[in-house]
Amino acid sequence: MSPSRPTPFPSELYGGRLTIDLEAIADNWSFLDSKTDARTECAAAIKADAYGTGQDRVAPALFAAGCRTFFAAVPTEAIELRRLLPDAVIYVLDGLFPGTAEHFLEHRLRPVLGSLEELAEWSDLCKAAGQSFPAAVHVDTGIHRLGLSATQFADVMTDKAFLGPFEASLVMSHLACGSAPDHPMNRHQLDRFRQITAPVPHIPKSLANSAGILMGPDFHFDLVRPGIALYGGKALDNAPNAMKPVARVEARIMILRDVPQGDTIGYGATQTAPRPLKNAVVAAGYADGMLRRASSSDGRPGGFGMIGGHRAPILGRISMDMITLDVTDVPPDLLARGALVEMLGPDVAASDLAAYAETIDYEYLTSLGRRFERVYARLS
Missing domain, CATH: 3.20.20.10 (Alanine racemase)
Structure with missing residues (x-):
């Protein structure tokens, strides 16, 4: 299926949504x-x-x-x-x-x-x-x-x-x-x-x-x-981005779980919980354009998602189909199985994610959402 064609399945069957303005x-x-x-x-x-x-x-x-x-x-x-x-x-x-x-x-x-x-x-x-x-x-x-x-x-x-x-x-x-x-x-x-x-x-x-x-x-x-x-990409490194954002990627929460302090998260056990954490596992990964290089470890921070204006840092390695987010400080009423988390968009600029992944926003934009529901609508 070409990623630019209308998506043929009901919304609830997709792990995420790509909205393009x-x-x-x-x-x-x-x-x-x-x-x-x-x-x-x-x-x-x-x-x-x-x-x-x-x-x-x-x-x-x-x-x-x-x-x-x-x-x-x-x-x-x-x-x-x-x-x-x-x-x-x-x-x-x-x-x-x-x-x-x-x-x-x-x-x-x-x-x-x-x-x-x-x-x-x-x-x-x-x-x-x-x-x-x-x-x-x-x-x-x-x-x-x-x-x-x-x-x-x-x-x-x-x-x-x-x-x-x-x-x-x-x-x-x-x-x-x-x-x-x-x-x-x-x-x-x-x-x-x-x-x-x-x-x-x-x-x-x-x-x-x-x-x-x-x-x-x-x-x-x-x-x-x-x-x-x-x-919507950032053309000049040393100036604010004057362009309107044109895409939003949202990933669906599959599960919410508690992680004890000292336990590790994800492949390779590269991230250790520094305190008792609440995690959300979302249905997006590097197969959806969420680049693996934006993973987090004990030695370096990774990217993040946004839930109702609250930052949710990535925990551990980004895998092919899923990402674990730290939602410990997100209000509980915003967290629910099936809810959507913004992984890129007006609140998570591609250029910011690219900095964590040591790449450029071009790579994010051209890799996005082949398995996501694709919607053409205004972002605001």
Whole structure:
């Protein structure tokens, strides 16, 4: 079952619930769009099933909000997106896989060409068809993943064998350290991008992801490509998160039990009860995107859930299907078998959980809730 399709079972059969706020996602796009001026288009990165929130629901909501250009990662994502949005411009960030150009044409997709081999294949296709098909060209400004080198780009721009049959619809690069706005790499990449693309002022340009948008107009150019911020994630490490939360994960309490002081909890006996505790075991685990690295032990604290505004720390290791929470200090009237505990959402930010798990909120969002009931509704 695709995680973005309506869930087919009664609510009470699920171990938890994933609620996604489409209006909040649209509001986040509008907020980011407002950060740019009239000459800059605000697109949307919608890869990984819209960062785990459900592409089939999110894409139409963003299009209704005014977004017209979308970025997928791989061709299969883009083909599904085309079925949803027949009139959108759709780029494929991972470029042109060998022998797939005809599929791009069939579905009116634009590859982001990041190597001489990809450029040659696309150019040959256009030459054979006698028609120019749009594509983006990716230049590397320092992240050393995809993209042409500065020398390759300069050569390509003057080589009719490459760009004679078609003209790039976009020239783009990607920031390596955008989440740390004071990092010197950001200014270095901006300067490199300006230098590399100066000979092609007529081609639209794109450098900014979510962080780049929030770093100001120097990074905006002609098109910005927000991703994590659309889905409520924290784009800048050193600033408060201005985005609306868009998802809430709630896990069902299966059992409440007392644990004597000195007894251990969970696999590996890594957590010892420092006092008599009351525990709640909830039906969520790392198979549901609750990352095991956020476990607690005697040597380090783990993540937490929230019950009626009260913090419930994780106790011991997160297992595949369940998590144990310390509910000793939660009012008893909030605790009941079958009750739902917020494990991520407005009161438990993904970025906070990510800090405990020594990762980033992207990993939480893209891993969430494949076994949960999925609901599309306002969070507030």
